[in-house]
Amino acid sequence: MRPSNRRGSIALLVLFLCSCAPQPQKEVPAEYKSGQKYFHQICSNCHNSDAMGGLTKAPKLIDGDYAPDGFSDGDIRDTVLNGTKKMPPQKGKLSEEQISEIIKYLRYSQKAAGLIPDEKSAEQDDDDEADGEEEDPAAKS
Ligand code: HEC
Secondary structure, three states: OOHHHHHHHHHHHHHHHOOOOOOOOOOOOHHHHHHHHHHHHHHHHHHOHHHOOOOOOOOOOOOHHHOOOOOOHHHHHHHHHHOOOOOOOOEOOEOHHHHHHHHHHHHHHHHHOOOOOOOOOOOOOOOOOOOOOOOOOOOOO
């Protein structure tokens, strides 16, 4: 057996022994834990731990591009069920309920990353959140 072949088999063996998806690095509140779990069973294989991307071509989802104003919950659900040109459909791996949990978890993570304004109630968004992510309650007296 050529040495390169042997290296191949060892790599394969390691892959077998370690068919574990990237694990979460972040703690989330209890209500998001099941979504986090499902995400790390199915999605983190491509989207990486905590949906931070960088592992494969699958993008970082904790990103303004995927915040609700540009990429709705329905869009996420549709992506998961039907895939895209580059992402294989995940239909059949997850129940509707599990997908909802994943969406909840992703939204939480986006919010924790400051990508979703606090007041995300549909219409009223008159607050001037435009300039800056920092809130300094002491500043406004
Ligand atoms: C086999 C790898 C793989 C798995 C598993 C996977 N994705 Fe993806 N995902 C991709 C790739 C690759 C893209 C980029 C697709 C594109 O640009 O068309 C993507 C894109 C996306 C997008 C953005 C789609 C868009 O139109 O920009 C979302 C949202 C997404 N994935 C969510 C998920 C969720 C949630 C899961 C788990 C249920 C998941 N993905 C599992 C590979 C994967």
